[in-house]
Amino acid sequence: MTTPPPSLPTTSYAILGMLALRPWSAYELTQQTRRSLGYCWPTAESVLYHEPKRLVGLGLATAKRQAAGRRTRTVYAITEQGRRVLADWLATPPSPPGLEAEAMLRLLYADQGSRQDLLDSVRATRAWALARAPEGLAQVRGYLTDGGPFPERLHLITLFGRFYLDLFELLVRWADLAEAEITAWPRTADLGMTDRTRALLEEMFTRLQPLADRATEQSTPGSGEA
Amino acid sequence: MTTPPPSLPTTSYAILGMLALRPWSAYELTQQTRRSLGYCWPTAESVLYHEPKRLVGLGLATAKRQAAGRRTRTVYAITEQGRRVLADWLATPPSPPGLEAEAMLRLLYADQGSRQDLLDSVRATRAWALARAPEGLAQVRGYLTDGGPFPERLHLITLFGRFYLDLFELLVRWADLAEAEITAWPRTADLGMTDRTRALLEEMFTRLQPLADRATEQSTPGSGEA
DNA sequence: GACAGCATGTAATGAGTTACATGATTAA
DNA sequence: TTAATCATGTAACTCATTACATGCTGTC
Numbered sequence: 001m002t003t004p005p006p007s008l009p010t011t012s013y014a015i016l017g018m019l020a021l022r023p024w025s026a027y028e029l030t031q032q033t034r035r036s037l038g039y040c041w042p043t044a045e046s047v048l049y050h051e052p053k054r055l056v057g058l059g060l061a062t063a064k065r066q067a068a069g070r071r072t073r074t075v076y077a078i079t080e081q082g083r084r085v086l087a088d089w090l091a092t093p094p095s096p097p098g099l100e101a102e103a104m105l106r107l108l109y110a111d112q113g114s115r116q117d118l119l120d121s122v123r124a125t126r127a128w129a130l131a132r133a134p135e136g137l138a139q140v141r142g143y144l145t146d147g148g149p150f151p152e153r154l155h156l157i158t159l160f161g162r163f164y165l166d167l168f169e170l171l172v173r174w175a176d177l178a179e180a181e182i183t184a185w186p187r188t189a190d191l192g193m194t195d196r197t198r199a200l201l202e203e204m205f206t207r208l209q210p211l212a213d214r215a216t217e218q219s220t221p222g223s224g225e226a
Numbered sequence: 227m228t229t230p231p232p233s234l235p236t237t238s239y240a241i242l243g244m245l246a247l248r249p250w251s252a253y254e255l256t257q258q259t260r261r262s263l264g265y266c267w268p269t270a271e272s273v274l275y276h277e278p279k280r281l282v283g284l285g286l287a288t289a290k291r292q293a294a295g296r297r298t299r300t301v302y303a304i305t306e307q308g309r310r311v312l313a314d315w316l317a318t319p320p321s322p323p324g325l326e327a328e329a330m331l332r333l334l335y336a337d338q339g340s341r342q343d344l345l346d347s348v349r350a351t352r353a354w355a356l357a358r359a360p361e362g363l364a365q366v367r368g369y370l371t372d373g374g375p376f377p378e379r380l381h382l383i384t385l386f387g388r389f390y391l392d393l394f395e396l397l398v399r400w401a402d403l404a405e406a407e408i409t410a411w412p413r414t415a416d417l418g419m420t421d422r423t424r425a426l427l428e429e430m431f432t433r434l435q436p437l438a439d440r441a442t443e444q445s446t447p448g449s450g451e452a
Numbered sequence: 453g454a455c456a457g458c459a460t461g462t463a464a465t466g467a468g469t470t471a472c473a474t475g476a477t478t479a480a
Numbered sequence: 481t482t483a484a485t486c487a488t489g490t491a492a493c494t495c496a497t498t499a500c501a502t503g504c505t506g507t508c
Contacts, residue, residue, distance in 0.1 A: 009467065010328055017335035027487050040330035044469050049489055071476060073488070083338065090339030094328040094347045096354045099393070102236055102320040104266035107386050109243035111379060112309065113316030121320045127444060128322045133437035140431050147419060153337060155417040158426050159407060160333050163400050165430050167325070170396055172437065174389050181385060191381040193373060200384050204391050205366050211359035211398065218353060235495070253459050270497050275461055297504060299460070 008058075013089050014041045015051045016078065019061055020086055021150065023077035026052060035139060036157075039164050052076040060085055107178075111189035119182055126175030129168045136165065234284075239315050240267045241277045242304065245287055246312055247376065249303035252278060261365060262383075265390050278302040286311055333404075337415035344408055352401030355394045362391065 014037055018029060029048040037043075052074075055061035060082035065072045078086075103125040110118040140161065142148050150157070185191060240263055244255060255274040263269075278300075281287035286308035291298045304312075329351040336344040366387065368374050376383070411417060 010326075010331070011467080014331055017331065017338065020335060020338050025487090026489080030487090036334060037331075040325065040327045040334065042324045042326070046470085046490085047468065050468085071487080086335065087339050090332055090335065090343045090347075093350055094332055097329065097351070097397075098268045098326040099266065100236075100268070100324040100326075101266045103323065104386060104389060105236070105240055105243065105263075106316055106320055107382060108262060108266065109246060109312065109316065110382055112243065112246050113313050117316045121316075124319055125323070130437055130441040130444065133434055133441045137431070137434040137438045140427055140434060143419075144424070144427050144431065152416045152418045154419045154427075155407075155411065155423045156333060156336055156414070158423045158430075159404050160330060162403070162426060162430060163330060165433060166396050166400055167393075168437065169433065170392050171323070172440075174392055177388070178385050181381075185381065188382070190378045192378045193369075193380045197381045197384045198370070200388060201366055201370055201380075204384075204388060205363070205370065207391060207395065208359055208363040208366060211356055211394065212363045214398075215356040215359045218356065237495080251459090252461080256459090272462085272498085273496065276496085297459080 008085075008089075010041065010095070011043060011047060012051060012055065013086065014043075015048070016055060016060060016082055016086050019052070019055070019076055019078040020083060021153075023064075023075050025073050025075045027073070036160070039160075055082065113188070115182065115185060115188050118188055119179065122175050122178045122182065126172050126179075129171035129175070132164075132168055136161070136168075234311075234315075236267065236321070237269060237273060238277060238281065239312065240269075241274070242281060242286060242308055242312050245278070245281070245302055245304040246309060247379075249290075249301050251292075251299050251301045253299070262386070265386075281308065339414065341408065341411065341414050344414055345405065348401050348404045348408065352398050352405075355397035355401070358390075358394055362387070362394075 015029070018024060018032070018037065024032065026049045029052075030045050033043075033048065052061060052063070056063045056076070059079060061076050061078055064075050064077070066075055103121050106113075106121045107118065139148070143154060143157065147154060148157070181196065182188075184196070191197075241255070244250060244258070244263065250258065252275045255278075256271050259269075259274065278287060278289070282289050282302070285305060287302050287304055290301050290303070292301055329347050332339075332347045333344065365374070369380060369383065373380060374383070407422065408414075410422070417423075
């Protein structure tokens, strides 16, 4: 273990992983990111220009200046040490998922604003999720016809994409439900336990039960499993 | 519009919203956060001590030092101006959701590591989702029996919780699927388009179609809707 | 009377975003 | 030739996290 206690920020591994697939220029990264990285590890574009330099400084990547037309651009590639560091990181436990959902925040405080505010927020969320669909459809179509840019990685990409399809569908379905509920409200404040709310809570209780059961099963060593 | 161009970071509104419900000390915020805010707007504890001070500086909250036992603690409360700023923000369009999912990142680069690494990551994700269930169950039980700490807000809290239940179920189901797939793989690299992968892609295509249709419907003004 | 952990903060560090800057290429 | 937009970067600033610090409270 000659690698110094790595502990880079996750963003570094995200870029390093990209470089493991093939060399990229920073701009190419900004483009490819839309198809993959952007889904699971959102970053500003400037990171995609900065981070590779850091990796070079650490000896995990190399930079080669190339002539592109009349201008020069920098193409980054992973080093052997970079591959080792990436592999080490992959053997490490993942940090839990974190979801930043402003729309949910707005729901939580909706009684401080108007019903229209809340409806707008819910609809914006659905619109955002729906807006991913056409591009996703094009990507999937591409995979099915020509295999896309990394055909040998399709088994991974497919599981990846499946998760985000599930997620977008969830957002749309939830927004449909929420819109229907909210539309039936006379206002946003002080409704409390309506009949409909009670029904929803009871359904949630029923669905939570089996999850909680599985949770305790797995935390106790269990007496089954001969 | 006497309020100066607000544009606070979302975190500020998150805290401000808490204060809109009732006054809290910073420590109380750290506790309550686990039940609500933590789901949609994750932050480090130190933020919950810092942010209220900023709000006070802006005139959006007040700080009152109280004796708690022999020690003093600071209780923060929202001001009228704070309520206005919060209401203005609620009328503003929400930024799109952002999901940081390290586990998905690891999936994306799984061909750079071992199959075991990938399985561990998938299982950790499921375990994390399952681990939320018992607390969620307790919360829902509380809502059904005594209404919880804010019974007049149950209609909001329920829609909120429903989303996260959906999400946790999704994570568990996806992890189950992924584990089954990966277990059937001989290795993580260079499998490409297996039969199973093709089947998944075709199902995804079918499910994406209606979403894409809805997306185009809603972006065009539409000729229906008399 | 000491140890664990609850309650309350602060400071330093480091990461990531917004905003700016500018050369090249293409279309009108 | 101008305008637009592609391609490439940099710098300043702000935010948020990690790590530390410390008084208080109950319990053994």
